[in-house]
Amino acid sequence: MSRVVVDVVLKPEISDPQGQAVLGALGRLGHESVRSVRQGKHFVLEVDGTPDEAELKQIAETLLANPVIEDVELHLPTD
Amino acid sequence: MRIGVITFPGSLDDVDAARAVRLAGGDPVALWHGDHDLKDVDAVVLPGGFSYGDYLRAGAIAARSPLMQDVVSAAKQGLPVLGICNGFQVLCEAGLLPGALTRNSHLHFRNRDQLLRVERTDTAWTSDYADGQEILIPVKNGEGRYVGSDADLDRLEGENRVVFRYVGGNPNGSSRDIAGVTSENGRVVGLMPHPEHAVEDLTGPSTDGLGFFTSVLKAVVNA
Numbered sequence: 001m002s003r004v005v006v007d008v009v010l011k012p013e014i015s016d017p018q019g020q021a022v023l024g025a026l027g028r029l030g031h032e033s034v035r036s037v038r039q040g041k042h043f044v045l046e047v048d049g050t051p052d053e054a055e056l057k058q059i060a061e062t063l064l065a066n067p068v069i070e071d072v073e074l075h076l077p078t079d
Numbered sequence: 080m081r082i083g084v085i086t087f088p089g090s091l092d093d094v095d096a097a098r099a100v101r102l103a104g105g106d107p108v109a110l111w112h113g114d115h116d117l118k119d120v121d122a123v124v125l126p127g128g129f130s131y132g133d134y135l136r137a138g139a140i141a142a143r144s145p146l147m148q149d150v151v152s153a154a155k156q157g158l159p160v161l162g163i164c165n166g167f168q169v170l171c172e173a174g175l176l177p178g179a180l181t182r183n184s185h186l187h188f189r190n191r192d193q194l195l196r197v198e199r200t201d202t203a204w205t206s207d208y209a210d211g212q213e214i215l216i217p218v219k220n221g222e223g224r225y226v227g228s229d230a231d232l233d234r235l236e237g238e239n240r241v242v243f244r245y246v247g248g249n250p251n252g253s254s255r256d257i258a259g260v261t262s263e264n265g266r267v268v269g270l271m272p273h274p275e276h277a278v279e280d281l282t283g284p285s286t287d288g289l290g291f292f293t294s295v296l297k298a299v300v301n302a
Binding site: 010013015017021063064066 | 136171179181185
């Protein structure tokens with residue numbers, strides 16, 4: 001069994017009102033050094049055997065993320 | 080004329096959509112997302128609601144349901160398909176319509192009667208409207224902000240595929256006030272506002288929504 005992590009974030013050109021709301025709250029809490037917040041999703045997949053990178057890329061790009069508005073980062077086990 | 084209405088787990092407006100079909104003179108046919116059976120319908124409506132609780136992304140999981148595979152292939156053959164609100168989200172996720180629907184820019188759920196301008200009257204679902212006609216129908220969504228890259232939006236406008244625009248205020252921050260779009264062949268239409276809630280004076284702000292359902296009856300006859 002191996003552990004594969006997929007991070008999904010909105011593309012830079014798509015505005016992120018949730019991230020902006022978090023940024024506003026940080027400002028109210030006095031954390032004025034934070035310039036920007038982008039909110040995303042973090043998936044952890046447990047996969048039998050050695051992960052097939054092509055298959056995981058397909059899973060990430062066709063279901064976990066919507067390529068119209070989101071970018072994906074695939075993190076395969078490094079051992 | 081048999082008009083299918085798909086029920087997904089979490090659909091809310093399937094009963095109203097079926098009622099609108101009936102009031103327009105069609106025969107509503109209940110379709111189930113888990114079947115591979117379109118029951119020989121002449122057109123399909125994807126209703127509003129919160130399919131799969133909006134998990135992952137609104138419409139994302141419903142778009143991968145068994146029946147949607149049949150809807151996608153039939154739509155490519157010209158079957159008229161209408162997606163309302165969550166149904167619009169499902170059609171975008173299924174790749175039948177361009178763009179995506181995201182969290183409202185103000186982060187609030189917005190529920191009000193909304194004016195729309197009809198910009199295309201040659202689609203399967205809008206032939207009973209006049210070009211530029213303004214219609215008043217309810218809008219109610221939390222993730223209705225239509226987005227795409229500037230290049231994609233330019234291409235969409237260049238191909239004249241914007242069917243409805245918000246008038247008198249944009250309820251969710253949608254790019255270029257876009258409320259609804261159509262496929263290249265004009266058979267598939269999706270919009271965030273709810274025509275099926277504006278088909279009777281007793282329960283809606285107008286009867287302006289009825290035209291969707293009378294239009295498609297003609298589109299089916301003329302096909």
